[in-house]
Each structure stands twice: as C-alpha cells, then as structure tokens.
Amino acid sequence: MATITTAEILCVGTELLLGDIVNTNAAFLSKRLAELGICVYRHTSVGDNPQRLKAALASALAEADLVITSGGLGPTYDDLTKETVAEFFGRPMSMHEPSLEKIRNYFAATGRAITKNNEKQAMMPEGATVLENNYGTAPALAIYDEKSNKTVIMLPGPPGELTKVFNEQVVPYLKNSSDSVIVSKNIYIFGIGESAVEEKIKDIMTSSANPSVAPYCKEGEVRLRVTAKAKDEYTAAQMCDSTIQRIYDSEVGEYIYGTDADSLESTLVKALSEKGLTICCAESLTGGLIGERITTISGSSQVFKGGFITYTNEAKEALVGVSHSTLEAYSAVSSQTAMEMARGARIALGTDIAISATGIAGPSGGTPEAPVGTVFIGLSTKNGESYKRLSLSSSRSREYIRIVSASNAIHMALKVTKGLTDN
Amino acid sequence: MATITTAEILCVGTELLLGDIVNTNAAFLSKRLAELGICVYRHTSVGDNPQRLKAALASALAEADLVITSGGLGPTYDDLTKETVAEFFGRPMSMHEPSLEKIRNYFAATGRAITKNNEKQAMMPEGATVLENNYGTAPALAIYDEKSNKTVIMLPGPPGELTKVFNEQVVPYLKNSSDSVIVSKNIYIFGIGESAVEEKIKDIMTSSANPSVAPYCKEGEVRLRVTAKAKDEYTAAQMCDSTIQRIYDSEVGEYIYGTDADSLESTLVKALSEKGLTICCAESLTGGLIGERITTISGSSQVFKGGFITYTNEAKEALVGVSHSTLEAYSAVSSQTAMEMARGARIALGTDIAISATGIAGPSGGTPEAPVGTVFIGLSTKNGESYKRLSLSSSRSREYIRIVSASNAIHMALKVTKGLTDN
Known part of the structure; x- marks a missing residue:
C-alpha cells in the first residue's frame, strides 16, 4: 500500500x-487533497x-507521492493521458470488459451508435484500478507503481464529472493512504491593511509552521487562514482554535469581524436577524452597491x-429630504449630507438603522477640498446620527473606491447592530 | 531586442x-498572449x-522565450518572486526611487504610515524595466536577459491589478517584440444564446482562421471576438471590419447592440447622453444592481x-406608489407591479425613462404560478408603459437570475432610448 503525503496536479488540455x-x-x-x-x-x-505530457509526468513523479491528472481520457485521437502514463510505467494496455459493457449500455440508452473511438475509452493499463464514472x-483509473512507491490517478476533464468521481471514488481510495488530517479556519478582518496586520502579529505568523497563518487580501479587507495538521480532526481543530485565540488577544483583535464569516454583508444580515432589527440605505457614489451586496x-x-439611490442633489432633496441649505453650505460630499441622507431614508422606510454613502x-469630479477618494459614510439610528470620513487614494480606481465605501458602510452598520437592541 | 514566440505562465502563491x-x-x-x-x-x-519557485523558473526558461509570473510581489516576507528572478539572472537589487516615491505618495494620500515592508516593493533588479501599476x-517589472535571449515579466497576483497592468503596460512592451500585428474587435450580442449564435454564423466562424471568430459568453450575453493578424495595424483592422460586416448582415445582426461597446450599461449611458435623455430605476429582486451597474x-x-430599492411590498407602496390593490390582485411579481414601479419612479425623479425589475x-420564495426565475421588467416613458416577462431556469443561481434581470432591464432601456428623442 502506498503512503501518500505529497501530491502534484497535472491538467491536460490545449x-x-x-x-x-x-x-x-x-x-x-x-482543496479536497488538503x-x-x-x-x-x-x-x-x-x-x-x-x-510535453510525458516530461511533465516525470517531473511531477520525481517530486510527489501522488500525481492526479485531469483531462485526456476522451475518445478522440488527441486524448492520450492514459496511454502516456501506461507507457511511462511500462504497462501494456488491454480491453477492460466491464467498462466496455458500461459504455455500450450508455450508448444504447441514449439511442446512439457506439464508435470505435469510444471503445478506446475502455482500454486499461495492466494492474490499473478502474474508478467508475457514472x-x-x-x-x-488509478495506477500504483510498487517499484517507485508512486501513484497516478487519472480523472476526466469536465468539472461536472471530475468532482463527482473524486468524491465518490477517489476519496475512499486515498483515505487508506493518509495518516493525518488538515483543518483550516478563516479570520475576517476589516479596517486595517495587510502589512499592518502582519506587523502586529509577526510573532504569531512566524513562530510556527503548524498551525500556519497566511494572509489574503481583497479590497480593504484581510483574511487570515489558520491551518493545522494533526492525526485526527479534533486535534487539528483545537490547534487552530488556540492560534485564533492568540490573534483575538493581539492588537489585531479589535478589527476582527468574524471567524468563518464569508463576508461583511452576510455577517450583517445574520446579526440583524438575530436581533430582529431592520435596515435601509441611501446611496450616492455607490449607486446601489450597498443594497445590491446586502440583497445578495x-x-x-x-x-x-x-x-434610495440619490445620485443627484435633486434626488437627495426629493427622495430623502436632505435640506437645500445643507447642500448649499456644505456640498453633497460632507458629513452633514451623509447624515441627513441616512436620517431621511430611515424615516421614509421606518427601519431601525440606515446607512448612507x-x-x-x-x-x-474631484476638488481641492474633496479630492477623488473623499467619501462620507452616514449612519442613523433611533439614538442619533454619526459619520465616518474616508480619504482613499485618488489613484485608486472608481470600482475600488465604490467597493471600499460600501464595505465601510456595511461595517459601520454591523458595529452599531452589535450595540443595539430591538424594542 | 528579444524575439518572443513562445511563453510559459508561472503563478506563485500558496x-x-x-x-x-x-x-x-x-x-x-x-488568451491575451494568443x-x-x-x-x-x-x-x-x-x-x-x-x-520550488527557482526550479519552476529554470524549467520554464529552458523551454520558452518568455515567462510571465503572477504573484509574490507583495510587501510581506513570503513575497519572493522578484528576489528569486533577480538571483537567477545574477542581478543585484537596488532602490528604485520613482517607485518608492509613488508608494510614499500613495500612503500619504491615504493618511497612513508607510512600513518598512512596503519600501521593499520599490526595490528593483539591475536593468529591470519597471511597468507602472496604478x-x-x-x-x-520586466527583465530581458541578453545572454540567454529570454524575458521574464513579473505581475502582481490580484486579478484586478494583473489584468489592467497587462493591458496598459505589458501589451505595448510585447508589441515591440513581434513582427506582425494582431488586432481584435468585439461584437456584443444580447437576447440570443451562444449555441444559437454559432448555428446562425457557422459558415463565417469556420471559413477562415484569419480573421478568427471566437465566442465568449457570460450571463445572458454573447461576445464574438474577431481577431486578424497582418503586417500592419491598418490591414488587420480592415480584415476585422469586413468579417464584422458579414456578421451584421447575418441573422445574428438584429441582436448586436454594439461593437467594442464594453457593456450594456456603457452603451446605454452613451446613448442617453447623445440624446440628452435621463433615466432612473426601481428595483426589487435586483436590490440595487441596476443602479450600481449604470453608475459604474x-x-x-x-x-x-x-x-429606489423597493425590496418589500411596503416599500413598493411607500416609495414608488404601487397601489395596494395591484399588489393584492396581481402580487409583487407581476407585469402590473413592474409597470407601476417604473411609472412611480419616473414621476418621482422626473426622468424621461424609468426601468424596474x-x-x-x-x-x-418560488410558487407554482411564479417559480424561482420568474421576473418582470417594467419600462415607463412619456409614451406609456411596457413590460417583459423572463422565465429563467429555477436551477440557476440567485446571482445569475439577478444579473440577467438587470441586463434585460438595461437592454430594454437601451432599445427605447434609440427610439426616443428629447423635447
């Protein structure tokens, strides 16, 4: 029996x-191998x-215990994965009658005639384990080569087939070959950049390879993935949890909005549901993005x-009752306008919370006082109004500025939701 | 100067x-290299x-004229692509002052302190061509090694950065390395599926490899990319144009909404601007997506x-004046509600056109009368109201149904815009 701890993935297809x-x-x-x-x-x-396939196969088998290939098992002349692997291990091919019958039945059921090409799909290298594809x-198929102690598993290319055959056939095949389990958990962070996160928890990130802590970032958000390897799932999860606790206890802790949380908007919807609270929004520069993300x-x-999408000053006055004098005195890009937008939306829709951007x-559209990237997020609840000013870099794209603005609005709503109760 | 005909792609990231x-x-x-x-x-x-990065780099450079890497240019200690390539070619690293200043300005503009980590991003190997990332x-950056006649181009990993830097910086860099010119033009199609497009213009698609015609599809839209290769840009563009004319003259012609149009929403904004017309929207299931896409x-x-984002019945009545009896008699998912939403929004905001979904x-949330995927698009102009009913497959994702609904609303607005004049 093979012992498998390392793998390479080799995909075949022009x-x-x-x-x-x-x-x-x-x-x-x-993901499934991890x-x-x-x-x-x-x-x-x-x-x-x-x-090239043969060279890639040799290179992969020189490094890893297991190579999983995808693709090149089809009926046409250029589908050559099985033939190439068989030749590599010096195994002659012969007809696998049960597979041939299955292919014949498949064609009979769909009322089509089987071609010579399709019969080729039932040819198997000597000693292969056939993994059924329904x-x-x-x-x-899988081939285990005893001499080199290496395994090659060959899967069909279409993702709909590959994923199902993997789950049904390959997982049981591999479970016999592994003596450890990997568990990963994610920490979701907002309001601090990737390099600042790393500086603050450098000791935790570099102190251990197991569990490991790896950062990923997208617009304005950072995710830390904590991964532990142990002999069983319980032990691996415990190891993750203890590292996660250390990160909660660090200076990064206050920026964490969830563990295995998915997104700011899903965390907000969950928090509002739990408290029985409602929300609405008034959007200018985001143009509908805040509503769109929440309703995702x-x-x-x-x-x-x-x-409300109050893209023009006129709409700000007509739809959410921003006063003309506020727009005149402070302009549309101001804390006053942001807060009046939120207040007007909250009153019109009768919600507990309203956010605006x-x-x-x-x-x-930038000015010396309000360059591109200047954004005001407004918040209104029964307890009053507040705002947050963002000064994003004017070199950022329109798309980035809108996404980060929406994220900040959703995050502000999330923070206030945690402190509010329904009545 | 390098002559580049073959490439490998090397992606870096755990x-x-x-x-x-x-x-x-x-x-x-x-796709872009092709x-x-x-x-x-x-x-x-x-x-x-x-x-492993070094081994992969050596293997790739042994085969191809050009290696493009993605990832590993970030500020953290495990971002090592640049350092590894520099070492491979024996090039010392030194501070690139213009890049450092750019990073400093970036941090200054956002009011954050630059960290030592970020300064590392401005270090460059000797002789590198810096490719600006805005x-x-x-x-x-790009490094051309004269001794081996090989080029390595290193790009940031986030797709939002990589794609833009490639289009803006790498394409001109590579165009100097080829003795022929490739021109691509896109035809944008809405309202017909990919396989129907292919059936209708099979002869055009298969008659020639130059220009080639390749279809790409995304939610409910089909794009045909026409690509010609010639000795100069003028000739290649002419070749594209003659194929595009053939496609306009085919049965597909009536579904084309633009050539090199970018998107339905950009085509709509352009058409409205040209006619001096205004638009607004009232959104239920799309939750802000129509507004978000237009304001992109x-x-x-x-x-x-x-x-207006009228997600609840209450909001449909309060914000855009859908009548209670309409909601009672026909439900929220009906042509009547869709048209009243559009009418109410148009009146409230005083625009020429309003669309709703x-x-x-x-x-x-599906019912036997209105299964998941049932959508009504409403349209209101000074000339009256109309609607379109979509029956999308209930096996489609929430995201798909929302995107296709928004696309249909925008497309309906585009069609009516072409027929309207300002007065």
Whole structure:
C-alpha cells in the first residue's frame, strides 16, 4: 500500500493553454487533497501533446507521492493521458470488459451508435484500478507503481464529472493512504491593511509552521487562514482554535469581524436577524452597491426594507429630504449630507438603522477640498446620527473606491447592530 | 531586442495550492498572449517557496522565450518572486526611487504610515524595466536577459491589478517584440444564446482562421471576438471590419447592440447622453444592481438621476406608489407591479425613462404560478408603459437570475432610448 503525503496536479488540455477555460479542477482537487492531509506542491497544465505530457509526468513523479491528472481520457485521437502514463510505467494496455459493457449500455440508452473511438475509452493499463464514472463515458483509473512507491490517478476533464468521481471514488481510495488530517479556519478582518496586520502579529505568523497563518487580501479587507495538521480532526481543530485565540488577544483583535464569516454583508444580515432589527440605505457614489451586496444574501428580505439611490442633489432633496441649505453650505460630499441622507431614508422606510454613502468615486469630479477618494459614510439610528470620513487614494480606481465605501458602510452598520437592541 | 514566440505562465502563491482561489490569471494571460501571436506551452503554479519557485523558473526558461509570473510581489516576507528572478539572472537589487516615491505618495494620500515592508516593493533588479501599476502598491517589472535571449515579466497576483497592468503596460512592451500585428474587435450580442449564435454564423466562424471568430459568453450575453493578424495595424483592422460586416448582415445582426461597446450599461449611458435623455430605476429582486451597474460608468451622473430599492411590498407602496390593490390582485411579481414601479419612479425623479425589475431570485420564495426565475421588467416613458416577462431556469443561481434581470432591464432601456428623442 502506498503512503501518500505529497501530491502534484497535472491538467491536460490545449483549451487551458489557449485560455478558453479557467482551470477550476486544480483548485477543487487542491482543496479536497488538503482536507485529506495531502500537501499539494505544484499545479502544471500542458496541452494535448504526448512529449510535453510525458516530461511533465516525470517531473511531477520525481517530486510527489501522488500525481492526479485531469483531462485526456476522451475518445478522440488527441486524448492520450492514459496511454502516456501506461507507457511511462511500462504497462501494456488491454480491453477492460466491464467498462466496455458500461459504455455500450450508455450508448444504447441514449439511442446512439457506439464508435470505435469510444471503445478506446475502455482500454486499461495492466494492474490499473478502474474508478467508475457514472457521469460520462470515460472511466477514471488509478495506477500504483510498487517499484517507485508512486501513484497516478487519472480523472476526466469536465468539472461536472471530475468532482463527482473524486468524491465518490477517489476519496475512499486515498483515505487508506493518509495518516493525518488538515483543518483550516478563516479570520475576517476589516479596517486595517495587510502589512499592518502582519506587523502586529509577526510573532504569531512566524513562530510556527503548524498551525500556519497566511494572509489574503481583497479590497480593504484581510483574511487570515489558520491551518493545522494533526492525526485526527479534533486535534487539528483545537490547534487552530488556540492560534485564533492568540490573534483575538493581539492588537489585531479589535478589527476582527468574524471567524468563518464569508463576508461583511452576510455577517450583517445574520446579526440583524438575530436581533430582529431592520435596515435601509441611501446611496450616492455607490449607486446601489450597498443594497445590491446586502440583497445578495438569501434571506435578506427579513431585515432589508429597501433604499434610495440619490445620485443627484435633486434626488437627495426629493427622495430623502436632505435640506437645500445643507447642500448649499456644505456640498453633497460632507458629513452633514451623509447624515441627513441616512436620517431621511430611515424615516421614509421606518427601519431601525440606515446607512448612507456620498463621495467622489472619480476619475473626474474631484476638488481641492474633496479630492477623488473623499467619501462620507452616514449612519442613523433611533439614538442619533454619526459619520465616518474616508480619504482613499485618488489613484485608486472608481470600482475600488465604490467597493471600499460600501464595505465601510456595511461595517459601520454591523458595529452599531452589535450595540443595539430591538424594542 | 528579444524575439518572443513562445511563453510559459508561472503563478506563485500558496493560496493556489490550497485551492483557496481559482487561477483566473493563467487563463487571462493565455488568451491575451494568443491574441498577440505568442504560443503558451505550459502553466505552472507553485507556493511561496523560493526553492520550488527557482526550479519552476529554470524549467520554464529552458523551454520558452518568455515567462510571465503572477504573484509574490507583495510587501510581506513570503513575497519572493522578484528576489528569486533577480538571483537567477545574477542581478543585484537596488532602490528604485520613482517607485518608492509613488508608494510614499500613495500612503500619504491615504493618511497612513508607510512600513518598512512596503519600501521593499520599490526595490528593483539591475536593468529591470519597471511597468507602472496604478491599481496597487506593487510595481510590475520586466527583465530581458541578453545572454540567454529570454524575458521574464513579473505581475502582481490580484486579478484586478494583473489584468489592467497587462493591458496598459505589458501589451505595448510585447508589441515591440513581434513582427506582425494582431488586432481584435468585439461584437456584443444580447437576447440570443451562444449555441444559437454559432448555428446562425457557422459558415463565417469556420471559413477562415484569419480573421478568427471566437465566442465568449457570460450571463445572458454573447461576445464574438474577431481577431486578424497582418503586417500592419491598418490591414488587420480592415480584415476585422469586413468579417464584422458579414456578421451584421447575418441573422445574428438584429441582436448586436454594439461593437467594442464594453457593456450594456456603457452603451446605454452613451446613448442617453447623445440624446440628452435621463433615466432612473426601481428595483426589487435586483436590490440595487441596476443602479450600481449604470453608475459604474464614469459620467453616468449626467443621465442617471437615481433610483429606489423597493425590496418589500411596503416599500413598493411607500416609495414608488404601487397601489395596494395591484399588489393584492396581481402580487409583487407581476407585469402590473413592474409597470407601476417604473411609472412611480419616473414621476418621482422626473426622468424621461424609468426601468424596474421584480421577481423571484431564489433559492426560496418560488410558487407554482411564479417559480424561482420568474421576473418582470417594467419600462415607463412619456409614451406609456411596457413590460417583459423572463422565465429563467429555477436551477440557476440567485446571482445569475439577478444579473440577467438587470441586463434585460438595461437592454430594454437601451432599445427605447434609440427610439426616443428629447423635447
């Protein structure tokens, strides 16, 4: 029996190298292998070219215990994965009668005639373990080479087939080969940049490789992934939790909005639901993005009543009652306007909370007093109004400024939700 | 000067090997390189591990004229792509003052203190060509090694930065390395599926490899990319134009809404601007997405006055005056409600056109009369109201149903805009 701790993923298909399809198989396989405690070292994609495939296979097998291939099991002349692997290990091919019968039945059921090409899909290298594919004509297979103690698992390329065959056939096959489990948990952070996070918890991030702590960032948000490897799931989860507690106790703690939380908006919808509170919004520069993000969450109709897109000054006055004198005295991009927008929306829709955003998304429209990237987030509750001023870099894209503005509004609502109670 | 005909793509980042993110960069780069006439031989992804990165780099440079890397240019200690490539070519690193100043300005503009980590992003290998990144703190760079006649281009990992830096900086850099010119033009199609498009213009798509015609589809839209290769830009553009004319003259012609149009929303904003018309929206299931998409377009404030997110029945009555009896008699998901929403929004904001969307995005909330995927798009102008009913498959995701609904609303506004005049 093989002992498998490391793997490489080798995807075969010229369509990948032309950029015609995005390689979701590599990400799927990597995630599932990590859960099984198998470390993935490398992904490689090559075209339908036997020489390059053979070189890539040799290189992968030189490094890893296991190589999983995707693609190249189809009926056509350029599907050569199985033949190339068989040749690599010096295994002759022969007809696998049960697979051939299955393919024949498949064609009979769909009323089509089987072609010579399809029969090729039932040819198997000597000593292969056939992994049944109930979702297409290409059977998957595994070869374990005792001499080198290496395993190659070959899966069909279409993601709909690959994922199901993996879950049904490959997982049981591999579970016999691993003696450890990997668990990952995510910490979600808002209001502080990636490098500041790292500076504040450098000791935690570098003190141990197990659990490991890795940062990922997207517009204005940071996620820390804590990953532990242990002999069983309970121990690995405990190791993650103790590292997570250390991060909560650090200077980063106050910026954490959730663990395995998905997103700011899902955390907000959950918090509002739990407290029985409702929300609405009034949006200028975000143009609907705040409402759109909240209503992305299934079930948001219980807490989100609606909103106003007050893109012009006229709409700010007519729809949410921003006073003409406020706009004259302070302009549309001001804390006063932001708070009046939120107040007007809250009154019109009768919600507990209202959030607003007004500012300059650019690329044009900036002034010396309010350059591109100047944004005011407004908040209104029964307890009063408040605001937050953002000064984002004017070199940022319009898209970035709008996303970060919406995130700040949602985050502000989340913070106030935690402190409010329904009555 | 390098002559580049072959390339490999080398993506760096442990998050890829953990399956946390899907590698869209490899597909994007492959597609764009193909358009530039450069063949991609292999994709490789490795973790943030300098030994494995170095081995992958050596292997890629042994095969291809050009290696494009993505990732590993960030500020943190495990971002090592630049350092590894510099070491590979034996180039010492030194501070690139213009990049440092840019990073300093970036931090100053956002009122944050620069960290030592961020300064590292301005260090450059000797002889590198810095490729400006206006979308993040990590400058991109290219190194041409005369001895081996090989080029390495290093790009930041976040797709939002990589795609823009590639288009703005890398394309001109590479165009100097090719003796032919490739021109691509896009045809934008709405209201017909990809396979129907392919059936109708099969002869045009298969008759010639130059120009080539390749379809891409996203939610409810089809784009045809026409690509021609010639000795100069004028000739290549002419070749594209003649194929585009053939497609306009085909059965697909009536579904084309633009050539090199970018998007439905940009086409709408342009059409409204040209006619001096204004628009607003009332959104239920789209929750702000219609407004968000229109206001994505810089300059939309000239034509878009605002909108209403009427997520609940209460909001439909209070904000845009849908009558209680309409909601009672026909429900919120009906042509009557859709048209009253549009009418109410148009009157409240005094625009020439108003669009609305109401329906069931799912996954729950469907009924036998209005299953998930049932959507009504409403339109109101001075000439009256109309609507369109969509019956999208209930197996589609919430996100898909919302996007296609918003696209249909925007498309309906675009069609009516072409027929209206300001007065």
